[in-house]
Amino acid sequence: MIQQLDDAALRGVAGYSVDAMGIEERDQHGQLAGMATLYRDVHRIALEQQGRAVWFQQMTAELARMPRGWRRWLPHWVVRRRIDRRLARQGLFDVDRYLGRYPDVARSRHGPLYHFLQHGLTEQREGSPDFAGTYPRTNPDIFPSILASGLFDPAWYARTYRVEGTPMVLLQDYFERSAEDLLCDPGPLFSGSFYRMENPDTRFLHPLEHYVTYGIQEGRRAFRPAAADRFMAGGGSGPLLGLADFLTPGHKAVVLHWERGNFFFTDIARYTVEAITALGHEVSLLTDHEGIDLTDVDIFVVAPHEYCVHGPGTQFSEKTKKRLVHINTEQWHTSWFSLALHKMAQSKRALDINPLSARGLERLGIQAGFLPLLPRAGGIFDFKQAQLSRQVTELRAVKPLIFPADFADRPYDILFAGALNDRRSRALAKLAPTLANYECFLHAPRLRGRPVTAQSPNMINSADLAQLARNTKILLNIHQGDSHYFEWHRLVLSGIAQGCVPVTEPCADIGLVKSGEHYVSVRIEEMADRLKWLLETPAGRRELTRLHQNGRILMTQLEAM
Missing domain, CATH: 3.40.50.2000 (Glycogen Phosphorylase B;)
Structure with a gap:
């Protein structure tokens, strides 16, 4: 499938210098450039067809919805008008726009929607959304949030696409370039083409704008596995921070986890308590922070995609959200990681149970450390010989x-x-x-x-x-x-x-x-x-x-x- 292709080898081929190449190298470069062009064309067509398929699916679901309760007794023309308004709100079909574009439809007995479905589609009349495989223009007001996310890498972008400028100028160049070139990426991690294929309903916004504004907190899958692996492996080589680096001298600590969450995350929460205690700090293990004075307390949240999305963490104040240390447990290619990343990006502080994942978080501008899970003597993971439960x-x-x-x-x-x-x-x-x-x-x-x-x-x-x-x-x-x-x-x-x-x-x-x-x-x-x-x-x-x-x-x- 198109979204499974790794376009790293194709990206930027057209801008590669050929001055010093021999004849064979020039031929090879020409072949790669041709492949890049073909890939872009095929990918654009795939996006268009996928968009149409999603539109048909959504239209079918909406038209199959039967009126309920007293609405079943409404006149047919009232029901039809309600359907027209609902489709317009969802961007599926706009009756007024269709009538304005094709005045002859006003003479149809059955209305614009019926005409479009029965005749307009086969006549190639424009009534559905624009399925062109290009990205919509982006509001510059979102630029600061995108720069803060770490998903746009100015140095990488300038090097890859051979451009110069300030981060804001480079970001503007990216949105202009990616509007025409679907393979143009903002950095080594995020791929707009992958995100669009994974989330076809987001076609009304630029992929990066959608992810930073909505997708990250909706838990949308955003990162191609191979790209995430390379991104994490490309982190620094110096020593990683540890648990002690996130503890404030003289402060108590609290470790939070969701009571109805995965049992293994409860084990990790208990392990974190043991590790903090061993470092000489007073610590409490809680499943709900309500009523607890969190002033001058170091707060650790295990599995933020659970506690802060489904559990009591939804009630954290904006001020408290920036003080949290989140303990990430999720792999980068999953939707759960997006939910966790949204919380980690707010506090810019995190621990990870995988050292490479911690290095990847560092590359996104998050102060991250490694929490190795080990069989600490007498601890939750120090399993004594026993028969099965x-x-x-x-x-x-x-x-x-x-x-x-x-x-x-x-x-x-x-x-x-x-x-x-x-x-x-x-x-x-x-x-x-x-x-x-x-x-x-x-x-x-x-x-x-x-x-x-x-x-x-x-x-x-x-x-x-x-x-x-x-x-x-x-x-x-x-x-x-x-x-x-x-x-x-x-x-x-x-x-x-x-x-x-x-x-x-x-x-x-x-x-x-x-x-x-x-x-x-x-x-x-x-x-x-x-x-x-x-x-x-x-x-x-x-x-x-x-x-x-x-x-x-x-x-x-x-x-x-």
Whole structure:
């Protein structure tokens, strides 16, 4: 599909210098320029067709709405007028404009809307919105907000498109250029063409204007996974801030999380309390800040896309919003990240459970730090050996857990635990013939976007998952999307920390934990053969033992951080 294409190689081809090129290089440059032109044309057509499809869908839904209650008894001409006004308000069809453009329609017995649907469409009369694959002009009043968002990168834009000027001049150039060139981007992260394809109903505003004004707080998906991965990897290399950098000497602290939210976020909130306490600060764990005096208190919000969107955080004052330290848990290509980013952009202060994600937030102008989730002694993630809870054993067939001293004697070969989606379904289906040959524990509920609470029958809590991992050789990891996001809580906390060896799709390099040294990185297409090699051959079993031992050393090093 068009939105899945990575246009980084095509962007700016026409402006590339050819003065010093040889004949072959000139030919290659000409081919790339031709591809860029073709891509732009095809993309424009795709946007137009997508816009038409969305319009037909919205029109069908509106015309199918039947009058309710007393409105069912209104005269037909009154009902028709109400429909006309509703369609005009939604920008779907304007009766007055259609009549003004085509006076002959006034002689139709059935009215302008009927005429357009029955005759106007086939006659190519203009009655629906403009579906041209171009971006509308932007109000300059939004420019300061766009610059503050960090999504427009003046230095990157000037370098990529070979222009000069102040940030405001460059931003003006971007809006003028992108109105004609759909592939023109404001920075290395945001792509207007991707956003428009993901959100076709936003065609009445420029994509960047829409996202900064509305889309970010609506939780719109905005970032192509590959672009987000590159953006995070392109951050600085210096030391990241830590939790201590967000604590004020002499101040108390409060950690907030949504009571009805994901159970794992509750675990993170408790872990944050433990870490703050270890740093010598008085701290409280709350699910509601109402009635609490937050003056001179450091406020940490776990999973702002829950607490500040669905929970009590919607009631924060504007002054308090700017003091919050948000703890982000979400991957950049998701809608939940957009909701969280909206809150982090307000306070400009955040902690992240992924170090690369923290560096990405820094690039957006947010003071960001890394909060590594580790099995702190006596803490929420320090899982003592125990049998599984009844919530697991009553609903699932589980092998006896024996916690062997020898890694090779672990009863399970492979463990997978993750929410099922279409991508993971396809991957697991491809691996099924191989998995069927081994002792596996597979937990893949379809959650459909709902938080997994402690009462959910689809829930396996962190402690139970740790017990299973301690009885398993391989922790299988399949990414939820196309991003190579390193899932610290899964690979380190649920895998390496429990002596289990992660076998995962390729992950972004976070520096601390390395592929080939602490885990196995392999593409889905090659994963079945790698699993067979690891579990069935002497060399593979030796490799598993080596990675298992390296993981033990790594955890000792991390816990000393």
